[in-house]
Amino acid sequence: MPGPEPKQPTAARERIVDSAYELFSRRGIRAVGIDEVIERAAVAKATLYRHFKSKDELVLAFLQRREDVWTKGTVEAGARGRASSPEEQLLAIFDVFDDWFREPSFDGCSFIKVLLETSDTGHPVGRASVTHLANIRSILRSMAEEAGLEDPDGFAHKWHILMKGSIVAAGEGDLEAAQRAKSIGRLLLDEHRPPVTAA
Amino acid sequence: MPGPEPKQPTAARERIVDSAYELFSRRGIRAVGIDEVIERAAVAKATLYRHFKSKDELVLAFLQRREDVWTKGTVEAGARGRASSPEEQLLAIFDVFDDWFREPSFDGCSFIKVLLETSDTGHPVGRASVTHLANIRSILRSMAEEAGLEDPDGFAHKWHILMKGSIVAAGEGDLEAAQRAKSIGRLLLDEHRPPVTAA
DNA sequence: CGCGGACGAGACAGACCGGTCTCGTCGATG
DNA sequence: CATCGACGAGACCGGTCTGTCTCGTCCGCG
Numbered sequence: 001m002p003g004p005e006p007k008q009p010t011a012a013r014e015r016i017v018d019s020a021y022e023l024f025s026r027r028g029i030r031a032v033g034i035d036e037v038i039e040r041a042a043v044a045k046a047t048l049y050r051h052f053k054s055k056d057e058l059v060l061a062f063l064q065r066r067e068d069v070w071t072k073g074t075v076e077a078g079a080r081g082r083a084s085s086p087e088e089q090l091l092a093i094f095d096v097f098d099d100w101f102r103e104p105s106f107d108g109c110s111f112i113k114v115l116l117e118t119s120d121t122g123h124p125v126g127r128a129s130v131t132h133l134a135n136i137r138s139i140l141r142s143m144a145e146e147a148g149l150e151d152p153d154g155f156a157h158k159w160h161i162l163m164k165g166s167i168v169a170a171g172e173g174d175l176e177a178a179q180r181a182k183s184i185g186r187l188l189l190d191e192h193r194p195p196v197t198a199a
Numbered sequence: 200m201p202g203p204e205p206k207q208p209t210a211a212r213e214r215i216v217d218s219a220y221e222l223f224s225r226r227g228i229r230a231v232g233i234d235e236v237i238e239r240a241a242v243a244k245a246t247l248y249r250h251f252k253s254k255d256e257l258v259l260a261f262l263q264r265r266e267d268v269w270t271k272g273t274v275e276a277g278a279r280g281r282a283s284s285p286e287e288q289l290l291a292i293f294d295v296f297d298d299w300f301r302e303p304s305f306d307g308c309s310f311i312k313v314l315l316e317t318s319d320t321g322h323p324v325g326r327a328s329v330t331h332l333a334n335i336r337s338i339l340r341s342m343a344e345e346a347g348l349e350d351p352d353g354f355a356h357k358w359h360i361l362m363k364g365s366i367v368a369a370g371e372g373d374l375e376a377a378q379r380a381k382s383i384g385r386l387l388l389d390e391h392r393p394p395v396t397a398a
Numbered sequence: 399c400g401c402g403g404a405c406g407a408g409a410c411a412g413a414c415c416g417g418t419c420t421c422g423t424c425g426a427t428g
Numbered sequence: 429c430a431t432c433g434a435c436g437a438g439a440c441c442g443g444t445c446t447g448t449c450t451c452g453t454c455c456g457c458g
Contacts, residue, residue, distance in 0.1 A: 012405070027318055030229050033445060044406040046449080055446065112367055113315045116307065119226055121372060130371050157368070158379045165364025168311055169356070172329050173320060180357050187386040211435070233416060243436040245419080254416065405454080415444070424435080 013051045015041040020062045021069070026107045029059055029117055029125075059114070059125050066110045067132050074100070076139050086147035087189055090140070093163065094182035101170040101178055109167045111136075136160060149192040158188055212250045214240040219261045220268070225306045228258055228316055228324075258313070258324050265309045266331050273299070275338050285346035286388055289339070289358065293365070293381035300369040300377055308366045310335075335359060348391040357387055 019041035023032040034055060038045050052058040075096055082092040100106060115121075115129035137156045144152035144159075166181035174180075218240035222231040233254060237244050251257040274295055281291040299305060314320075314328035336355045343351035343358075365380035373379075 010404085028316065030316075031318070034447080035445085038406095042406085045408080045447080047405060049447065050404080108315065108318075113318075115370060116312045116315055116367075117227065117229075119230070119307075119312075133371055154379070157373065157375075158383055161364035161368055161376065161380055161383070162360065163364070164367045165360035165362070168315075168363045168367065169360055171314060172332055174356065176356075177360065180353070181360055184357055184360070184383060184387060187390060188383060191386060209434085232414075234414090237436095241436085244417080244438080246435060248417065249434080399458100401456100401458090403454105403456095405452105407451090407453105408449100409451100410449075411447090413445080413447105415442100417441085419438105419440075421437090421439105422435105423437105424433105426433095427431085428429105 010051070012041075012043050012047050016043055016048055016051060016058070017061055017065055019043075020058055021065050024059065024062045024114075025066065025110050026105070028113055056125055060128055063110065063114065063125075063128050063132055067135060070110070071132070071136055071139070075136075079143075086143050087149075087193075090143050090147065090159065090189070091182055091185055093159075094166070094178045094185060097163070097166060097170075097181070098178035101166075101175055106170065108171045109164065112164060112167065133160075136163075144192070148194065149189075150194050151192060155188070155192045159185065162188070209250070211240075211242050211246050215242055215247055215250060215257070216260055216264055218242075219257055220264050223258065223261045223313075224265065224309050225304070227312055255324055259327055262309065262313065262324075262327050262331055266334060269309070270331070270335055270338070274335075278342075285342050286348075286392075289342050289346065289388070290381055290384055292362065293377045293384060296362070296365060296369070296380070297377035300365075300374055305369065307370045308363065311363060311366065332359075335362075343391070347393060348388075349393050350391060354387070354391045358384065361387070 016037065019037050020032075023037060023040065034045065034048065037058070038048050041048075048058070052061065075093060078096040079089045079092040082095055083089045111129045111132045115126055115133070118126035118129065120126045121130055137160050140156035140159050141152045144155045149155050162181040162184055166177040169177035169180070215236065218236050219231075222236060222239065233244065233247065236257070237247050240247075247257070251260065274292060277295040278288045278291040281294055282288045310328045310331045314325055314332070317325035317328065319325045320329055336359050339355035339358050340351045343354045348354050361380040361383055365376040368376035368379070
C-alpha cells in the first residue's frame with residue numbers, strides 16, 4: 001500500500017506546482033503535457049503521481065495557486081494598496097489591469113481559460129473554475145459593501161462583467177481595454193451610489 | 200498530381216463543415232478529433248483531406264461559418280429585426296443574448312474560445328479569431344454611427360467589452376448576464392449621446 | 399550502522415491524435 | 429457503353445498523451 005497522500009509542501013511538490021503554474025497559466029491545460037511539467041520541475045514522473053493522483057488533480061492545485069497568487073496577491077492586494085477609499089479601490093482594479101495587460105508575458109485569466117477549455121461545468125475542473133470566479137465576485141461584493149453601494153451583489157456581477165470583458169479584449173491585443181472598462185466602471189459607480197440624504 | 204483544391208460547395212464538403220460546426224462550437228477545437236468529425240458527417244477521411252489540407256484549415260472554415268451563422272445571422276440580424284432605431288438595435292443585442300443564454304445548448308462565443316485555446320495570435324487560427332472578433336466591432340461601429348453617437352470606434356470597443364463579459368458570465372451559469380450588460384449599456388449610451396444642440 | 403521512504407531517470411503500456419494510403423463502388427459525362 | 433473522378437470504408441504510420449512500473453540512489457532517523 002502506498003500510504004496516505006502526502007499533502008505537505010514537500011520540496012518536490014512545490015517545484016511541481018510552480019512548474020504547472022508557469023506552464024498552465026501561459027498555454028492552458030490541454031496544450032501542456034505531463035512530461036513538460038516534470039521536466040521543468042526537474043522531477044520524476046512517479047513523484048508527480050505520488051503527490052497528485054491525476055493530471056486533473058494537478059490542475060485543481062494550479063487553480064488554487066492561481067487564486068492565491070493572482071486573485072488575492074495581484075488583483076485584490078494591488079487594488080487595495082493603490083487607493084484608500086473603497087470606491088477608488090474598485091476603480092484601481094483597472095489600474096492593476098492596465099499594468100498587467102501591458103506585460104509582455106500577459107497570459108489572461110486562467111479561470112476563464114480553463115472553464116472554456118473544459119466546457120463542462122459538471123466536471124470537477126470546470127466546477128472549480130466557476131468557484132474561483134465566484135470568489136472574485138465575493139471580493140468585489142465586500143468592496144461594494146465597504147463603499148456603501150446599493151445592491152452589492154448585483155454590482156459585483158456587473159463589475160465582474162467589465163473585468164472579464166476587458167481581459168478578453170486584452171487577449172485580442174487591445175492595450176487600452178483596462179482604461180475603457182474603467183471609464184464604464186465610473187458610470188456604474190454613479191449608478192449604484194446611494195442618493196445623498198438631505199441633512 | 201491531385202488537381203486544384205475544390206472550393207466549390209460539394210455535398211460532402213458541406214456535410215463536413217456542418218459537422219465541424221456542431222462539434223467545434225460546442226466542445227472546442229482540441230477536444231474534437233478528426234475521426235469524430237468525419238463520422239458525424241458520414242464521410243471518408245480522405246474526402247475531408249481532399250477538401251481541407253489540414254485540421255487547421257477546417258477550423259478556419261468553421262470560424263467563417265460561425266461568422267455567417269452567428270455574428271451575422273443571429274446577432275446582427277436579430278438585433279436589427281427587434282428594433283427600429285439604431286440605439287434600440289444596439290440594446291436589442293442583449294435581448295438576443297438573453298434568449299441565447301437560456302438555450303440549453305448555449306455554447307458561448309466560438310471566437311473567444313478558439314482564441315483562448317490557441318493562445319497564439321501569430322498562429323493563423325488565432326489571427327482568424329481576432330479578425331472575426333474585430334468584424335463584430337465593425338458592425339457595432341456602424342450601428343453607433345447610425346445612432347449618431349460620439350466616438351463610434353471607442354464606443355464599439357466598450358460595447359464589445361460588455362458583450363464578451365456577459366458571454367463569459369453566461370458560461371459560468373449566470374442567466375441574468377444579458378440583462379446586467381444591457382443595464383450597463385444604457386449608461387454607456389447616455390454617455391456617448393451627443394448633447395442636444397440649442398435650436 | 400542499517401533501514402526505509404522519497405526521489406530521479408526512464409522504460410513501458412494503452413489509448414488517441416492527425417494525416418496518408420489503398421481499394422472497391424458509384425454516378426456523371428462524352 | 430466506357431472512362432474517370434469523387435466518394436466511403438478502413439488499414440496504417442509515426443507521434444504524443446496519461447498513467448504505471450522498475451530500478452538504483454540518497455538522505456534522514458532510529
